[in-house]
Amino acid sequence: MSRDPTEAKRLRDLRREIQPELVTLERRLFLRSGLSLGALSLLSGCDLSTGTNGTLIDRTLWAMSRANDRVQAWLFDPNTLAPTYPASMIDKPFRFNAYYPPDNVPEIDEATWKLDVSGLVSDKTPWTLPRLRALPQESQITRHICIEGWSQIGQWSGVPLKSFLERVGADLTAKYVGFKCADRYYGSLDMPSALHPQTVLALDFGGEALPLEYGYPLRVRVPTKLGFKSPKHIVSVFVTNDYPGGYWEDQGYNWFSGI
Amino acid sequence: MSSSAAGPSRITVIHPLVVRVTHWINAVAVFCMLFSGWAIYNASPLFPFVFPKWATLGGWLGGALAWHFAAMWLFALNGLAYALYGLFARHFAKSFLPLSPGAVWRDATAALRLRLTHRIGQYNAVQRLAYLMAFLLGILLLASGLALWKPVQLQGLANLFGGYEWARRVHFLAMSGLVGFILLHLALVILVPRTFVAMITGRARVPVDPVETRP
Numbered sequence: 001m002s003r004d005p006t007e008a009k010r011l012r013d014l015r016r017e018i019q020p021e022l023v024t025l026e027r028r029l030f031l032r033s034g035l036s037l038g039a040l041s042l043l044s045g046c047d048l049s050t051g052t053n054g055t056l057i058d059r060t061l062w063a064m065s066r067a068n069d070r071v072q073a074w075l076f077d078p079n080t081l082a083p084t085y086p087a088s089m090i091d092k093p094f095r096f097n098a099y100y101p102p103d104n105v106p107e108i109d110e111a112t113w114k115l116d117v118s119g120l121v122s123d124k125t126p127w128t129l130p131r132l133r134a135l136p137q138e139s140q141i142t143r144h145i146c147i148e149g150w151s152q153i154g155q156w157s158g159v160p161l162k163s164f165l166e167r168v169g170a171d172l173t174a175k176y177v178g179f180k181c182a183d184r185y186y187g188s189l190d191m192p193s194a195l196h197p198q199t200v201l202a203l204d205f206g207g208e209a210l211p212l213e214y215g216y217p218l219r220v221r222v223p224t225k226l227g228f229k230s231p232k233h234i235v236s237v238f239v240t241n242d243y244p245g246g247y248w249e250d251q252g253y254n255w256f257s258g259i
Numbered sequence: 260m261s262s263s264a265a266g267p268s269r270i271t272v273i274h275p276l277v278v279r280v281t282h283w284i285n286a287v288a289v290f291c292m293l294f295s296g297w298a299i300y301n302a303s304p305l306f307p308f309v310f311p312k313w314a315t316l317g318g319w320l321g322g323a324l325a326w327h328f329a330a331m332w333l334f335a336l337n338g339l340a341y342a343l344y345g346l347f348a349r350h351f352a353k354s355f356l357p358l359s360p361g362a363v364w365r366d367a368t369a370a371l372r373l374r375l376t377h378r379i380g381q382y383n384a385v386q387r388l389a390y391l392m393a394f395l396l397g398i399l400l401l402a403s404g405l406a407l408w409k410p411v412q413l414q415g416l417a418n419l420f421g422g423y424e425w426a427r428r429v430h431f432l433a434m435s436g437l438v439g440f441i442l443l444h445l446a447l448v449i450l451v452p453r454t455f456v457a458m459i460t461g462r463a464r465v466p467v468d469p470v471e472t473r474p
Contacts, residue, residue, distance in 0.1 A: 061322075064329035075412050082411045083422075143423060145410065148320065149303035151423055224411050252321035254328065259411045 065254050072256040078192050082223035082259075085141045090206065091152040096213045097227065099185065099247065105212050106182040106233050113217055119178075119238035122169030129203070129217055135159045135167070138200055142223035144230075145259055147248075156221040158202035162195045170239045178244035179220055180236035187231040187246035189222065190256065198223050201234075226257040267467040273380035274461045278350065281341040282458060288337060289437070291316060291330035292400075296434060298323030305431055331404065338397055355387045363388050377451050380465045393440045396433050403430040 096102050114126040139157035165172060177194040180186050193199060202221040203210060210216045215232025222230050228248050238244075249255045274282075298315035302323075317323030345351040362384035369375040370385060377383075382390065406417040406426040420426035448455050457463040 061325040061329055064332070065325055068328055075409060077412060080412055080414075083414055143410075145423060146303070147324070149299065149305075149427065248321070252325060254324065259409060 062252075065252075068254055069256040072258045073190060073192070076190075076192060076224070076258050078196055080224075082140075082142050082198055085143070085153050087141060087155070089153050090141060090155055092206075094152055094154050094206075094214065095146075095150070097146065098183070098213075098232070100183070102213050104183075108182060108212075108217055108233065110217060113235070115218060115234065116236040117168050117238070118236065119240045120171035120174045121165075121239055123167075132159055132201070132203060132218065136163065137203070138198075139204075140198055140200070140221070140223065142198065142221075144223075144227050146227045147253060147257065155204075155206050156200060156202040157204040157207075158200040158218075158221070160197065161199045161201055161220070162197065164201055164237075165194065165239070174239045175241045176239070176244055178238045178240060179231045179234045180238075181231050182233040182235050185231050185233070185247045186244070187220070187229060187249070188244040188255075189220075189225075189229065193222060193224060193258065196222070196224055201237075224258055226259060228253065229257050268464045269467055270462050270464050271380065272461050273463045273465065274458055275348070275350065276461065277344045277348070278341070279458060279461050281337055281344070284333065284337045285341070288330050288334035289441070291326055292334055293434070293438065295323045295326035295330065299327060300431070305427060328408075334397075335401055338401070342394075354382060355391055358384060358387045358391065378466070379451075379453060379457060379463045389440060389443065393437060393444075396437045396440065399433040400430065400437065403433060406430075 098105070110129065114128055115132070116126050117124050136159070137157050138160050139155065141153060141155045143151050143153050145151040161177070165177070170177075172191065172195065175191060176188045177191065178186070178188040189199070199220070199222045202215070202219050203217070205211060205214045210219060215234075218234050219232040220230045220234060229246075246253075246255065294314060294316035297310035298317050299320065301309045301315065302320045315323065317326045366375055366384040370383075375383060375385075402416065403420055403426050405413055406420050407423065407430055410417040410423040410426070417423055417426055420429050453463060
């Protein structure tokens with residue numbers, strides 16, 4: 001390592017820049033061995049380095065997860081609302097949850113922040129916060145259920161995604177709505193879930209502008225899906241027929257993850 | 260527990276093929292459900308303990324969930340096949356009935372005084388109760404599991420358990436009960452190893468003229 005302070009700073013910056021990729025790469029490698037590792041060590045209890053059995057098991061589990069996507073899409077009723085709760089049941093403090101620790105929350109400059117809109121939409125004009133705030137808002141007190149098992153009740157309010165998609169002239173017959181985030185997280189929803197009346201682009205949490213750690217300045221809130229399907233700090237919305245995947249889904253979490 | 264080797268006997272089918280096949284498919288499915296379920300539990304423990312790493316399946320939460328949501332189909336569909344067979348081929352009626360609290364008490368006290376004879380091919384009242392409980396726990400695991408998987412789409416079912424958070428506890432409790440059954444089941448198989456062979460071949464030597472209990 002160089003002792004030259006400018007060189008050291010350059011290396012530090014570089015490291016910070018590749019950190020998210022490193023984390024992603026680690027997780028992916030972990031999954032590839034993860035899906036087969038447990039199985040192989042239990043079924044054979046011996047060599048884990050050969051992938052023949054593991055690949056077959058991984059392929060089977062992956063196929064089952066895709067079949068479960070279809071079962072869940074069939075089970076999903078667009079008119080079934082997630083249960084709502086009184087304000088007295090709101091959980092405080094609310095858990096911080098991300099693929100990084102709280103001090104890595106992305107810094108957002110409100111003055112330059114905008115929401116890009118792309119794909120199968122007629123109006124691709126980027127949105128600013130005041131324009132989003134000017135749209136009709138919906139509020140909900142619903143249960144956030146994490147894929148880890150825990151759940152908490154919170155209050156979110158913002159623009160129903162359906163009315164936003166209608167306003168930008170989105171092709172509502174397209175298959176997917178995708179999101180990209182300031183923290184390099186990304187995700188996607190099936191169109192029926194995106195059009196669900198409780199799916200919102202949330203601007204507020206607990207009656208105040210989204211705090212930094214809960215997705216400032218704009219997040220998705222989908223009370224009919226597991227928590228990881230509601231990306232935070234979003235900077236881009238797109239409508240597409242090409243499967244966009246997601247940060248966790250690409251590593252093995254079930255894509256539909258409806259509840 | 261001793262077995263009656265004396266007296267006239269014959270070899271007969273005590274476990275029909277459907278029971279044997281569904282038993283072993285169920286053994287694999289339950290193994291996958293338990294070990295992956297414990298890995299899922301570890302991601303957010305309900306109680307102040309976690310399951311040891313060797314008792315988990317899937318390697319990480321995503322892998323464990325993939326196992327759990329794949330094996331659940333095997334567990335449910337195999338269980339359904341067994342239940343249909345049990346009802347329509349009168350397997351349940353023939354093997355598990357009649358069952359009365361008095362008979363359970365009689366056989367339980369006899370077993371505790373080591374005076375209950377194990378007669379292969381016919382279940383005593385304690386066994387009947389244990390198998391019935393295991394079957395009911397399986398149904399409870401399926402129902403509470405469905406409530407956890409779909410607490411919004413199946414909110415009526417989730418509400419039966421008192422909502423999502425209570426369904427988690429019911430699911431855990433039912434799992435604990437089933438594990439208790441499995442431990443007892445395995446202990447008894449070790450005590451009377453012939454029963455293990457019988458669940459594979461389906462056949463066992465049984466006395467021609469069976470006697471209720473022996474001193």
